[in-house]
Amino acid sequence: MDFHDGVTEDPDATVGGRGGPLAGGPKAVAGSREDRLVEAQVPPPGTQTLARGLDILRAVADGATDLKSVVAATGIGRSTAHRLLQMLKQRGFLYSGQSSGYSLGSTLIELGFKALYQSPVPVLARPVLEQLTAKYLDTVHLAVEDEGQVLYVDKIPGSRGAEMRSRVGHRMPLSRTGIGKALLLDKSERWAEIFDRDHAGMSVADETRKVFLQRMRGYAERGTALDLEENEPGIRCVSAPIRDGSGAIVAAISLTATNPYMPPDRMAALRDVMAQTALTLSKKLGYAGSRAGSGDKTAPLAAVP
Numbered sequence: 001m002d003f004h005d006g007v008t009e010d011p012d013a014t015v016g017g018r019g020g021p022l023a024g025g026p027k028a029v030a031g032s033r034e035d036r037l038v039e040a041q042v043p044p045p046g047t048q049t050l051a052r053g054l055d056i057l058r059a060v061a062d063g064a065t066d067l068k069s070v071v072a073a074t075g076i077g078r079s080t081a082h083r084l085l086q087m088l089k090q091r092g093f094l095y096s097g098q099s100s101g102y103s104l105g106s107t108l109i110e111l112g113f114k115a116l117y118q119s120p121v122p123v124l125a126r127p128v129l130e131q132l133t134a135k136y137l138d139t140v141h142l143a144v145e146d147e148g149q150v151l152y153v154d155k156i157p158g159s160r161g162a163e164m165r166s167r168v169g170h171r172m173p174l175s176r177t178g179i180g181k182a183l184l185l186d187k188s189e190r191w192a193e194i195f196d197r198d199h200a201g202m203s204v205a206d207e208t209r210k211v212f213l214q215r216m217r218g219y220a221e222r223g224t225a226l227d228l229e230e231n232e233p234g235i236r237c238v239s240a241p242i243r244d245g246s247g248a249i250v251a252a253i254s255l256t257a258t259n260p261y262m263p264p265d266r267m268a269a270l271r272d273v274m275a276q277t278a279l280t281l282s283k284k285l286g287y288a289g290s291r292a293g294s295g296d297k298t299a300p301l302a303a304v305p
């Protein structure tokens with residue numbers, strides 16, 4: 001058994017070693033990313049004030065805490081930025097303490113939870129995620145693809161005390177996380193581009209890129225993906241995609257633990273568990289297929305320690 005080459009050396013694994021907003025999968029068509037950038041930079045006529053207010057919210061979310069840093073981050077004039085900050089604070093979109101400066105306000109928290117639960121995926125997935133965490137004691141994640149990144153929409157911490165960077169609302173690279181790879185299983189035409197983008201400015205050997213693409217082919221064949229500590233040292237996970245009624249991948253789930261609790265044999269066994277769990281959730285969204293991964297073989301929840 002060769003852990004580095006994908007937990008198991010069975011022929012089905014190849015090397016296989018780990019969608020859009022909540023309402024649906026990503027729209028990946030040629031030129032669409034540039035079109036979205038243009039649309040984001042040039043607001044429609046009559047909406048400039050709204051666009052500036054949204055730019056300010058984004059700046060504060062990214063760490064701007066005072067008028068000077070907001071102006072620097074947005075390029076908005078000082079007097080205009082000041083007026084918009086006051087309006088956003090008055091409506092509860094921003095909060096300003098005497099010593100802490102600006103931060104996102106309670107209105108955004110309220111709207112964020114409403115947005116989260118207007119999607120059927122987190123609501124339907126929550127009881128299943130709780131079952132997984134209770135059964136296996138490890139951390140469970142639910143995520144979607146948003147703006148070319150992993151966006152975590154739910155997380156239930158395990159009981160083994162492992163600390164990891166993920167949290168609800170946090171974004172991570174698609175190509176370096178197991179859950180991100182699961183979101184990409186049907187998008188082979190995007191694998192190389194996303195790997196290159198996620199590693200931009202980094203010194204990456206050509207062989208590393210080749211191994212990633214080879215493993216992705218194995219993951220796509222089996223219907224599950226792994227994180228072999230590519231994203232966070234000491235953290236491994238097994239992940240599987242969730243499909244909607246059209247068969248498109250709209251979300252993914254993962255079971256995550258520290259290195260000692262994820263030996264190769266356990267990861268191999270969990271692939272079927274996660275594939276079956278994801279299939280169960282997919283059925284709730286109207287999916288009529290039977291793709292559970294690993295040749296559609298499934299393992300009962302009690303079969304894995």
